Amino acid sequence: MNSSPDTMTRTAIDQLEGYSMNAGRSDSAATRGHHVSAVVPAVRPVVTATSSSRLEQTVKFQTKSLDFFYGDNQVLFNVSLDVPEKSVTALIGPSGCGKSTFLRTLNRMNDIIEGTRHTGDVLLEGTDVYAPQIDVVLLRKRVGMVFQKSTPFPKSIFDNVAYGPRVAGLKNRLRLAGIVEESLKRAALWDEVKDRLNKSAMALSGGQQQRLCIARTLATNPDVILMDEPASALDPASTARVEDLIFELKQNYTIVIVTHNMQQAARVSQQTAFFFQGELVETGDTRRLFTNPTQKQTEDYITGRFG
Amino acid sequence: MSSASTSSMPLASTGASLCRTLSVQRLKEGLIRTGLFACAGVSILTTFGIVAVLFSNAVYDLSPASTSVNGQVQHNAAFFQQVSIREFVTETRWTPQFSEKHFGILPLVCGTLLVSGIAALIGIPIGLCSAIYLSEYSSPRIRAIIKPVLEVLAGIPTVVYGYFALVFVTPYVLRPFFHDLLGFDVSLFNAASAGIVVGVMIIPMISSLSEDVLRSVPRSLREAAYALGSTRFDVSTRVVVPAALSGIIASFLLAIARAMGETMAVTIAAGQMANVTANPFHSVATMTSYIVNVSLGDTEIGSIEEKSIYAVGLTLFLITLSMNIVSQFVLRRFREVYQ
Amino acid sequence: MSDLEVEYAGLLRQRHRIARCFEWCCLIATSSALLFLAVLLAGVIWQAWGWLDLQFLTGFDSRRPSSAGLLAGIWGTFWLILFTTIFTVPVGVGAAIYLEEYSREDWFTRLIKLNLANLAGVPSIVYGMLGVTAFVRMFGMISAADGVTMVISLGFGTLEIPLPLGRCLLAGSFTLSLLILPVVIIASQEALRAVPPSIRHASYALGATDWQTIRHQVLPAAVPGIATGIILALSRAMGETAPLIMIGALTYLAFAPGSLNSPMDAIEDPQRVLDAPFDMFTSMPIQIFNWVGQPKADFQHVAAAGILVLLILLVAFNATAIVIRNRAQKRISW
16 A cells, blocks of 8 residues: 555546456556546536535435345335545444445445345446446445454465455565555554464454454555444444544545444444435434434434334 | 241142153163164174274284194284285285285375376366355356256266276277377276276265355355455455365365275276386276275185285275375364354 | 556456456366266267167176176166165164164264264275175184075075075175165264254153154154165165175176066065075176176177166166155145
8 A cells, every 4th residue: 555545535436447448458557547547537526415514525425216125025215325425424223224235235245145136326426336337346446345243364364454455466575565564554453463464363352353354455445445333243442442443544434334333323423324124214414313313213213212 | 928948738649650660661662772772883883893804804813713833824814914014015016816926015005096196186176166166156046956967976886987987988088189199008998097987976075075165164254355356266266265275175085085995997997907107098906906806806715815905905994094084073173163 | 546556457357357267167167077977878878779678688698798688687786775775774764863862972972973974984895895704704603614504494485594694695785784874874864853853842742752752753754854865875885886796796697696587486486585685696787897897899888788777777766865855845844
C-alpha cells in the first residue's frame, strides 16, 4: 500500500470495468490501466437526499427499489438507501429482517448462493454493480467484507494478510511485506503480532482474529468495507477495540455495518437504517433516529419493545 | 406441609414390586445380548486369524507338529525359520521356482511400487480434480448424477479391469503410442497397462473421500476468500485445498494402499517376471500376483515355495495396514479441526 | 490510481483465463473417468457381440472357444453368494446391533471400531490366505491324509461334511463372508444410527425391553438401509476372484457343484443340493480369468461374453439396492 489515503479514494468504476472494457486489447498492463481511466466518464457527485441536517456529501453506494429473493422467498422489499462516502452507516433491525442480505447484495456475495435473484439497482458511484460488464472479482476487491465469525485461513498471519494482494497477482516479497505491515498497523494489530507473523493465525484470540480479518480486507485496498456484525462474537474489551478501529477507518473508508447492538450503532455510525421484515422502515442521521424516530416501528425497536 | 422430613400421609401400594426379578424374559435378554456380542467379536477373531496365519507360516511356526529333528528342518517350519530376514530384505533376486532359490522381496516390492506408482499418477490428479469439480463447481443436480456413475467404476470386478488392460489398453493405447510412435519396446504383459486400469479403479475412492473432505471445509472460509476478490480458482486452490490438505493426503494414502493390494488386474496384465525394473513397459511381478501364481500352480503344501507366499502376504499386510492406520489417524485429526 | 492497481487490473484477464482453464481441467478430469467407463462397456459389448448366446449360458467350459459355456460359473457363483448371504447377514447385522444399541463407549468398542476400519482396508488376497488355512486346512488340526467325514442323515438325503473342509464351495463362502463382513457391519451401523432416538425412547417408555425395542421398532425402520448395504457388499463378493483362487477354486471345471445343472435336478434328486456345498467349484470371475489367460484369440470373445453376463448381474444387484433405497426414502419421512 504505497499510496496515501487520498489516492485511495479514486473512482471505483474505472477499476471495475477495467477487465471487460479491455477484453479485446493486448496492450501492456500499464497502458491498459491508463486507457481505463481515460474511457470512464467522471464521477458525478450525488446529493444525499436523506441527510438534510448535514453538509452535502458524496454518495458512495445507492440502492434503488431493491427486491431480493431466495428462490420464491422474497426477503427484501423495495429498499432504497443512500450510503454516504467516508462515513459509517449502521443497519439495525431484528433477526431475519434482511439487513445481512442487503449487505451481501452490495458486493454481490449472494451470487455464490444458488437460486437467488434481485430486481432494482445497486449503484456504486452511479454504476450498477450487477451490470453485465462489471467484474465481480474487482467489485469485491473494491468493496471488502468482514464477517460475524472471524474467518482466518488456516495459514500464517502473514499469509492471511497477504492473501488478497497475492491472488491479485503481486509476487514481490518486499512489497507484500510492506502491505502486510501497513494493513496490520491500520487494523491496530501490528504491535501484537509483529514478532510472530509466520505463526498460525488460528492461534490468535477471537478479538485479534477479527482485527486480522479487517487487516486482510484493508490489504486489498478497498473503498468500502462491509461489516456483518463484526463484534457480536467478541468480549467487551475486544468489541471496544474493534469499535475504535471502525471509528478510525471511517476517515478513509466508507463503512456499512450490520449490528444487533443498538448502542454500538449509536456509538460508531453517522447514519442509521432500520430494517424490519425486509423493508427499510426508516433511515437518517444516527443521533436523530435514536432520539426522535419518525416511525412507530423504529421507536418500538429502539426502545426495546421487540427484537 | 410444615415438616419436610416426616409425612403423615400413608404410602400408596398397588402390590406390584419394581424390584428386579430373575425371569425367563431377563434370561432371554441376556442370551441375545451375549449372542450379539459374539457377532461383534467375529471381526476381532478375523484380525486375530489373519495375524496368526501370516505369523505362523511366515515367522515362527506355531503348530505343535513342527519340530526340527536332528537339525533337519521339517517341512512345516515357517518361512523365516528357513530363510533369514536379512536375505529377504537385501537380496535382489526372487527365484523360488528355480533350483537355485533366492528369496529377496525387492523385485516384488519394486513391481508393486511401479504399478501403484503409475496408478497414483493416473488416479490422484483425476480423482482430485473430480473431487474439486464435484465440491466447488457442480450444481447439486449434476453431482447427484456424476457421483453414482463414478461409484460404478469402483464396483466393476477387478478381473474386468485386467481384461480391459490386456485386450484394449496395451494393443490400442500403449502399443500405437509408445511403440509405433516413440519406439519403446512394449511387451504384451506390462506394468503400465496394469497401472493405468488400477489408477482408474481408485479414482472413485479418491474423488469421493476427497470430496467429503473438501465439503467439510467451512463455507465461511470460502466466503471470506470471495470477499477478498478471489476467482473460483483462487478459492479452490489457495484456500479450500490447502485447508483440506491433510484429509486429501489421507485419501491418497488409502487409495494407494488399495492399489497395492489390487490383485487380479495386475495378475492378468502385468505378467509374472520378478524384476527390479523401473521400465513401465516391461513385465513385472507384484507381491499380489506372485501369491496368485503360486496358488494357481500345484506347489506342495509345506514346501518353502508355498511358505514364501505367507512371507510376501505378511509384507503386503504390514505395508497396507500401516498406510491405512496413518490415513485414518490423519482423517480423524482433520475432522476434529472442523467439527 | 496507484501503480499497484494498474498492475492488478492488467493481470485480471489472465486470472480469469486461468480460472476458466482450471474449471475446464476439472470438468475434463471428471468426464475422462466417465469416458473410460463408457469405453470399457462399449469395448466389452463389442468383443462379446455374437458370443453371448443360449449355448454360452447353458453349456460347460470347453477347450474349444466356440463351445465354451459359463454354466459351471453361474451355478458356482449362485451357491457362493447364497451361502455367503446366509453367513454374513445374521453375523453382520448382529454385530452392528451390538455396536450401535448395546455397547458403551469403552475400550473394547473402540477397539472393534478401529479394527473394522482396518479390516475393510486389508487386501482381499490376504483373506484368501486366512481362508486356506482356517477353512480348507482347518489350521492343520486334522491332516488332510487322515481326514474325517461327518455324516448327518436327513429325511431326503445325507449331509456329508468332510473335515478338514478342503477346497470346497463352503470354504469359499466362509472366506467371502469374512471379506465382506466389515463392509456389512459398517453399513448396518449407519442404517441403525439413522433411526431417530425418539422411536427408541417411545418404545422404552411403554415398558419394552432392549431386545423388544430393537426387534419391533428399530430394526424394521433400519431394514432398507441394511439391505442396501448388504446387496452392495454381496455384489462386491460376486466379483471377487483372488481369494477364491487361493481357496482353490478350479479355473476349468465341466460340472456344477453337486452336479446340479438345473433347478429341476434339485427336485428330482435332493441329495445333489446337500452335496453342492462340499463339492469342488468355480465361479464366473474365475472362468473369465481363465479365458483371459488362454492363448487362443477367440477366448477373448468368450471372456467378454462372460464379463457381460457378470456386469448385467451386478447392474441388477445395484439397481435393486437403489430401488430399495428410493422406496424407503419415499415411505419413511421422520
